[in-house]
Amino acid sequence: MPPLPEPLLLSPDGRFAVVQSQPWMAEALEAIQEASFPTLSREERMTREHYLAHMRIFPEGQHAVVERATGKVVACSTDFRTRVDFHHYLHRYLEAVAGNWLTRHDPEGDWLYGADIGVLPEYRGQGLSKLLYQARQNLVRRLGLKGHVAGSMPKGYHRYAQAMPIEEYVHRVVREELVDPVLSIQLKRGYRVYGILPDYLEDPSCGNYGVFVVWRNPEVGW
Template identity: 35%
Template sequence: MFRKELYVFKDERPFPAVIRNYKKEDFSSLIQIQEESFPPPFPSELWWNSEQLLNHVNLFPEGALCMEIDGEIVASMTSLIVNFDSSHSEHSWEEITDNGYITNHNPNGNTLYVVDIGVRPAYRKYGLGKWLMQSMYEVVINLNLERLLGGGRIPGYQKVAHKLTAEQYLDEVVKGNLKDPVITFLLRCGRTPVKVVADYLDDEESHNYGALMEWRNPYFTSTIK
């Protein structure tokens, strides 16, 4: 199981923190993180429920991570393994995660797929999201998977949708001409764009688009002989 002790910083001050697998007794805190991290207009029905979280810890506990500061859970990240075919990459978040229940988790797949990442707003200056992402990269390496992949929201797109396509918007963010709260963060974490997917998520700010972003495992070794 995963456990990592480290220091995170806010205003140059270090705070001891722990990244570990979340468990049943953490569920109420994880749901609270969802409510604080994804306020309206994000659909509240997409927040975690106890049944989904129970599947996460039972089906793939290695992909269920949370972060503690002073014994309080302040961030979480969830994933599952899928067999991803880049030549057939069109999908929605609901399809590839079984609507967050991850019953389609495939231990023999090639890709760690990010279901969700959330950080309580009061802790967003501590760099917690980047530490969680780094920890998921370590899971990818440990399980010898080809990549980490996930669809990022593009909430900043709503401001320019009248003049740019979603693909043009993503290109402008990658070039540094625009900043997006999610995509710019993923770029800082080492993720690179794969493609824009329409009807990825019911998300008014993103006009329902998602940007597939990956991190390739530099240590991956094929088991095919």
Template identity: 35%
Template sequence: MHKELYVYDGQKHHKVLIRNYGKEDFEGLIRIQQESFPPPFPSELWWNQEQLENHISLFPEGALCVEVDGRIAGSMTGLIVSYDPAHPQHTWEEITDSGYIRNHTPQGNTLYVVDICISPLYRKLGLGKWLMLSMYDVVVHLRLQRLLGGSRMPGYHKKSQEMTAEEYLAALLRGDFHDPVVSFLLRCGRMPVAVLSNYLEDEESCHNAVLMEWRNPFYKGQ
């Protein structure tokens, strides 16, 4: 992957490069995780060296980063899995091998998002959406059926005494309120499939997630 573009911050344009990350990027990628997921997000879920080594060796096509003016500002990582729509329930640890992706299945049908994060310093530039669109390119290039991933719902803890996670999602889709992650993915073209219980240790989401899909419009089957 090598994609160049410009983004505008309201005052000036910034040159952006989306590319596959490598070993030389590991320090910057771990820094971005720390900046993007501060406490109460569990620090043990930040990337470690072994996980990143696996990403670039097992599925380098799914290891993307974004640079702004030559500095790494975000990343997105995926793996290929065999997904059965009849059985959507899973946890993040199960489907991503706790981020080590040793269960990457090249003959699978679905690109599963392990993680996407943008440094807070760069979050007004639309970089998350550009990374997501670039991962859609990978789905099309590899002729997979879909992109799939569990979305945090960090606004849910504010509503959890009033409604279930399913009711929270329904209210979001009606436009009753905004969720910083689910609403972002909706703007990226992702469609909700199901609420996943006990998906990830995530107090803000009350440990829930929304399974969200983007179907490859060019997929014609085998």
């Protein structure tokens, strides 16, 4: 294993470090994607080649979590810079991420867009997604951006789809009456729901819906 770059963040117990993703990690990042989104359509999953392209286009926006004792890459996130028209926020995932190649990255964009986040199943429940969201928000602050946006996958919706529309499900998750494995985590990290994204992606776990979530940088006026 090549030497790791300087850690951007450490977990409270020191076991894990967030670093900028490196080319030698690409296969491990693809494996994390496969394990994190087993029901996502094949064309919407990121591959080794996609991750390598991301590192060339916007290296600062690519984060990996490494287990320090073993050097194993166990979690990751992908972000790019963009501009957001909140009056016309409806979009599809593949359009936003340019078919997962991130060629719509705007070096002058004033928002960070969260394209991907995943944790290996055997490493979940250890606060690794929290570390990645912290790293993303730190990047927003460092670049002086307005905030961070993402199309959240409400992956628990399939259990309730026959009983309620997506709007009610999201409302109940926001009110903490229901727990969603993705959206609830983002809400705890300070994100707020802006709207529903129909046909955001192709995944039965969320009924193909996305939830447009926004975290605003408290250090920047809007």
